[in-house]
Amino acid sequence: MTPAIEVTDATVRYGDVLALDGVSLTVPRGRVCGLLGTNGSGKSTLFKTVLGLVRTDRGRVHVLGRTSAAARRAGLIGYVPQSEQVDWAFPVRVHDVVMMGRYGRMGPRRRPRPDDRRAVEAALERTGLAELAERRIGALSGGQRKRAFVARALAQEADVLLLDEPFAGVDRRSEETIVDLLRSLPAEDTTLLVSTHDLAQVPRLCDDALLLQRRVLAHGTPAHVLRPEVLMEAFGVRTAPEAA
Ligand SMILES: Nc1ncnc2c1ncn2[C@@H]1O[C@H](COP(=O)(O)OP(=O)(O)O)[C@@H](O)[C@H]1O
Ligand SMILES: [Mg+2]
Incomplete structure (x- = not known):
């Protein structure tokens, strides 16, 4: 079956800044994929890449087998932007x-x-x-x-939901409401890509996780990605941080 999201070898630059370096990501239909990484690691850029809002130097993006533009025109992609990007x-x-x-x-x-x-x-x-x-x-x-x-x-x-830090600046009750809600969606065949700093939510919310630092540092089950040695490389700490 065609994956919901398929990014192959995407490289994105903003002038001199290399924001994504050969990033590949596949999210099968009906799965929840968590996108992790410190500030500036390229999470929002990866969302914009899936949406077709930034130009890739290299690489290909497909959403449900279509180009980003075609998928957006067909209303297949829902996007919750990071709060800083909303007036x-x-x-x-x-x-x-x-x-x-x-x-x-x-x-x-x-x-x-x-x-x-x-x-x-x-x-x-x-x-x-x-x-x-x-x-x-x-x-x-x-x-x-x-x-x-x-x-x-x-x-x-929409069939594919992209949520950029839905838990940032959110009280516990709203966070619980959002997690419960998101967790109930894949049963309805919705595919989710969710970025978060709240590593504690990842095992509960996500089927898979991807740790980004301009390139992919780790991709797999939450248990695989949240290993101490992997987090050490990305966050420079041994335990899961409250906020990176
Ligand atoms: N519009 C932009 N112009 C120039 N540089 C940008 C722009 N957007 C993001 N960047 C840079 O690209 C890198 C990745 O940013 P971003 O994708 O926002 O990361 P994250 O969402 O993980 O914090 C950072 O170094 C950031 O400063
Ligand atoms: Mg961001």
Whole structure:
């Protein structure tokens, strides 16, 4: 079967900065792959590579057997960006943010149909945000904002979800909600690529893990990747850090 995500030998530069160096990654359908690495190790760049938002010097990317552009056009990829990349002053309600997940399915006038409303209500419900639907996104806590973006990705009903640090700046309760929710998705045949600094969540959340440091340092089961000698090489510490 065609993998959900297939990156082959990707090299990405920003001017003089080599951000990814010959990175290959395969995520089979219905699996959860954790993306680990220190700040600046290339995690966000790898997401943008899968999305086709950065130019690769070398390498190929396929999402469900299609090019990134074709997969995005078909609405197959849902993306929760890192918080730093979102303008929180933008005056939209939580409900509107989640509805954006449906835009790809709507006509140019973006008039929601009953299916769209149902998908948005269900996503708000699953992320525990139904009561906050009318609030402005900027008025929410970090954890609630993250959940709103996860809800947007859920409403999209995409086959492949890319989540860039969904637990950063998030309270414990939101983190637990998000982990439980994400863990329930692969049963529905959704494939996930999730970056995180929270190594303690990895065995619970992920089927596989990939440790990145511009190139792939380790790739395999969480137990294989979270070995002390491997973490030592990437993080320079013997025990799992709280935040890298
Ligand atoms: N738009 C950009 N322009 C120049 N350099 C960038 C840009 N985005 C990221 N970088 C650099 O590329 C490297 C990888 O960054 P990034 O993918 O954001 O890593 P991570 O998400 O793991 O923190 C870092 O050295 C970072 O400074
Ligand atoms: Mg990043």
